[in-house]
Amino acid sequence: MAKEIMQRKASDNVYLHKDFHGALSNGIQFVHDTYGAEAVRQYLRQFVAAFYAPLKAEIKRRGLAALKDHFEKMYRAEGGVIHITCSDDELRLEVEACPAVMHMRQHGYKIAELFYETTKTVNEALCDGTPFAAELIQYDDANGHSIQRFYRRKQS
Amino acid sequence: MIACTDFIPAYSELFKFLEKQGGKAKVVEFWNYLSDNFLGNLRDLAAKHGLRGCWMYWSRTLNEEAADFTMELDEELGELQFQMHKCPSKGRLLEFRHIEPYPDYCEHCDVLYRRVLEPLGLDYRIDLSHCDEARCTGVIRRKKQ
Numbered sequence: 192m193a194k195e196i197m198q199r200k201a202s203d204n205v206y207l208h209k210d211f212h213g214a215l216s217n218g219i220q221f222v223h224d225t226y227g228a229e230a231v232r233q234y235l236r237q238f239v240a241a242f243y244a245p246l247k248a249e250i251k252r253r254g255l256a257a258l259k260d261h262f263e264k265m266y267r268a269e270g271g272v273i274h275i276t277c278s279d280d281e282l283r284l285e286v287e288a289c290p291a292v293m294h295m296r297q298h299g300y301k302i303a304e305l306f307y308e309t310t311k312t313v314n315e316a317l318c319d320g321t322p323f324a325a326e327l328i329q330y331d332d333a334n335g336h337s338i339q340r341f342y343r344r345k346q347s
Numbered sequence: 348m349i350a351c352t353d354f355i356p357a358y359s360e361l362f363k364f365l366e367k368q369g370g371k372a373k374v375v376e377f378w379n380y381l382s383d384n385f386l387g388n389l390r391d392l393a394a395k396h397g398l399r400g401c402w403m404y405w406s407r408t409l410n411e412e413a414a415d416f417t418m419e420l421d422e423e424l425g426e427l428q429f430q431m432h433k434c435p436s437k438g439r440l441l442e443f444r445h446i447e448p449y450p451d452y453c454e455h456c457d458v459l460y461r462r463v464l465e466p467l468g469l470d471y472r473i474d475l476s477h478c479d480e481a482r483c484t485g486v487i488r489r490k491k492q
Contacts, residue, residue, distance in 0.1 A: 194421045197406060201415040201433060208411035210388075211354035217385045218361045221377050226368060238360040241446050242353065265350045291348050301384070309349045335348070 207268065212291035213300035220303040231305050232312045239316035250321045255282040255341055258317070266290070282341040289335020296334070310337055355436045362449035371451070378458040390463050398427045398469070401487055405429065412436070425489035431482060438481035453478035 222231050239247075249257035259277045262284055266273045269290035276283045291309070295302050307330045314325035322343055329338040349357055365373045392400030402420045409416055415433040420426075440448035453475045464471045464487060473485035 194419055195402070196420075197416075197418045199410060199414065199416055201413045201435065204410050204413040206352060206411075206413040206435060208354075208408060209351050210408070210411075211351040211358075214381065214385055215349060215354055215357055217381050218358070218377070221380050222361070222364070225373070230368070234361060234364045237364055238349075238357050241360055242356040242443075244445055265348070268352065269348075269350065271348075286348075289348050291351070313349060 209294040213295050216303045216306055219305055223305055231308055235312040236316045239313055258282055280343040284339040286337045292335030355439050359440055359449045359452055378455050382459040382462040386463050393467050401427050427487040430484050434481040
């Protein structure tokens with residue numbers, strides 16, 4: 192039988208491996224089972240503070256428009272349908288169905304009980320240290336449909 | 348949602364978080380957990396098709412990850428070799444200037460896959476000596492009867 196060879200350059204493909212959502216879900220479940228729910232939130236805050244530091248700097252510089260650009264790019268890449276309204280003081284994002292949840296459901300990956308924290312806590316942590324705050328108004332575990340809101344904090 | 352394109356830094360930060368909580372042993376415990384709970388697709392393919400199942404699995408995942416690689420399957424010899432010329436995961440971690448990768452990041456590839464393949468009669472070896480340059484090589488061989 193002949194030898195088979197596959198050779199690829201990075202530029203041959205688009206970087207989009209949705210199975211990673213399943214791996215993250217397993218990570219969240221492991222932290223939850225091992226250290227509890229607050230540890231999941233602590234981990235996600237640590238991740239956001241480290242990796243999204245440039246995005247947080249953009250939010251401080253450009254306001255909610257930076258978040259709007261971030262979400263539009265992210266959901267476009269993953270094929271998610273979203274509706275955004277954005278002003279200087281408020282951004283409202285509706286996600287028809289979360290691409291991560293839909294991928295995991297289609298492929299039989301277990302979805303962590305606290306998977307919604309990748310939206311709720313991540314959004315809150317993105318706003319830490321900025322003039323804005325975040326709230327998760329609605330979230331459906333079945334398909335990840337959500338309504339997310341970001342708004343300017345009242346000055347005390 | 349965290350984008351799947353942002354998963355690798357999330358993964359690296361998870362390893363750091365776990366090591367801080369419970370030492371390296373907790374990180375390895377997680378890799379074992381992930382291998383058992385997440386790699387069913389590889390396990391099923393390798394159990395059903397042997398080395399060709401491994402070829403099928405990595406043909407999909409490495410293309411989706413836009414890896415720069417060469418993979419060679421020689422079923423007569425009972426061997427699947429791979430050369431990762433530039434690992435998309437480690438490569439990304441090294442490119443980010445604002446985060447520090449988990450120092451033993453690449454070890455997960457040894458633990459996760461060995462745990463799936465060796466019970467199925469496949470010997471799995473990976474050389475991570477160049478992982479600081481996002482390069483590695485490996486070979487999976489059918490174990491002799």
